[in-house]
Amino acid sequence: MKKYFLTPLVAIALLSTGCSSEEVTDKVQQKKLSEELAVSKKNAAEVEKLNELYKETPDERILENNGANSPLYRELKERYKTHLLKLKQQVEATGAKFVVVIISPEVGANISLLTRYGHPYIKTACNEIGAEVYDLSPVIAAQKPEKITQVPRDGHWSKDGAIFLANQLEPIIKKYISHKSTVTYTSAERPETFGDLAPNTEEILDGGKDLPYKVVANAQGLRMDHDLKFPKTKQHILFLGGSQFYSPFLDNEFISTSVLAKRYPDIEMINAGMWAGCTDDFISLWEEKAKYSEPDVVLLQTNGTDITDLFFTNRNHLSRSKKPYLPSPIEEKYFMETYRK
Template sequence: MSVCFLSACGSKGKTISDIVFRERKNREIDRHPKIPKDEIIQQASSSRLYSELREYYKKSLLELKVATDRDCAKLVVVVLTIETGKYATPASTFGIPFIFITTDNMGVDYYDLARKIAENDVTELTQTTEDGVWSKKGAVFIADQLDSIISKYNDQRSTKKFPDAKKPATFGDLQPNQDEMMYDYGDAPYHLKVNSQGLRMDHDLQFPKKKQTILILGDAEVFSPLLNNEDIATSILQRRHPDKEIINAGVNNYTMDDYASLYTEKARFTEPDIVIVCTNGGDIIEQYFTQRNKYSRSNKIYEPSDAELQFYNEFYGKR
């Protein structure tokens, strides 16, 4: 087992065009380095901006729904956050009702685990309420909640199959074959194991598949930093259900834009029967262009809209 300080993919195999693009993107990040959070909602002048970000979110969720429908997979939206109850933030207060309305209008099954979390002591479910990182007890709690959801779809099966020749080299975005102690959260190391297919799992997926396959998309709430592989919710679920394949495709700092593109470009080739996307109000405000330029998986530079640029200049000062 080696020691690593970064969980992102390395730079091996980068072409000249990749390097030039990265330099251009870094210049844009340097021009607009700030990533706002709840300020987007709190600023009285930013209502147009928040409406815009909600539309970005809705568009990405619709793209994911269209893709899962095409693959005959069942899409399920799960709100998963500790920003609830006394820890509620503007992002959750305004974002969660919007997510409910949006999923209802799209005919997508919706489960709000934020309410369940609010009924518990959040300090016991997390290692730190500041970062919202699950504790071992929290991971068991999340596994319990997801278990009750998954059990509703025991008969769900997709008939979609892909020939091996069409499958990508990886199904997830993590650097394949990692087996390392990670130090990307300061002085609290954790063991990260990634299979050869870029997923936080201790085994590779086999084809043709013989089990009901459940793909779980999300950011840190799914990836679960600061927990060893065996302690994360998806690993707990896998041990409980050896007759199912539980896939953890979570990546820190991803948002709905990333979940949709990850699915269409890679994760759909796992041939899932059920696709659970874990989301929250933070995924709406994280559609903001500076967050996208820093963390998006897409190979593009996000230019700010008029509303985004106006907010940035008013809040941080014109550069």
């Protein structure tokens, strides 16, 4: 008779033990989550406050009136170089190859100040930090805009442009075809997504330009039609960059990484391009998500815009991390002189 009483008691005790250990884990996780939530709420409030105080984002205006020699641009360049170095160190710490590719959508003779002053500096900065750099902008500038871009509606790649870009990237890919990274992650370490797109989605977007295109995101939030498998059996090349890799206004199958994937079926071309991103965003994406895709080669797409995009108001308005960026004294001075006179 006793055992009939004891059995459920033992079962209850065991269940409650299990529950309590789960509860402890849950509580720790909940605490962590609520702390994170509190921080993000605080950050959001602070960002909102800053955005109200500092509304304007100057972009190319920074370079007008001999702005290229200004202390502000020097500061932004230094910040940019620090980002490049940080990213390079983090990528190389995984044993992956870090390659910088300067890709600017500017075609023809109308080269912007961002390109004119930005690109020489990017090459200098890369040389200083010892990063390999390829400047594709001269060859892009020599193309016909109506062929490789979607002008007059938009300056991003057309289908022909994506093929053209793939052709330009191909020699770089070939050069590192046998490069392997040294770091692997366990499934517990890997986050759910490696990119910022909503996972497992297929939708039509048009960016307000009446140029509808189909975006397919895989389960890992990357602009790819299939999921990455682990442990990996193929070389992984990560395309980290802005809209030049993301390729708005083109279906997945026509973007440059898909063109390359068809040419190299034994390589995973991982597209983590983000529209309106800059080095600050690339670092945060790399740290939080992209590095867990275990890339062997990282192609970082950058251009002159990435330097001026580091101005604090731009960051507060557009950064993916959503953390507040306070102005440096130089930035504050520039802002007040430009917008509050």
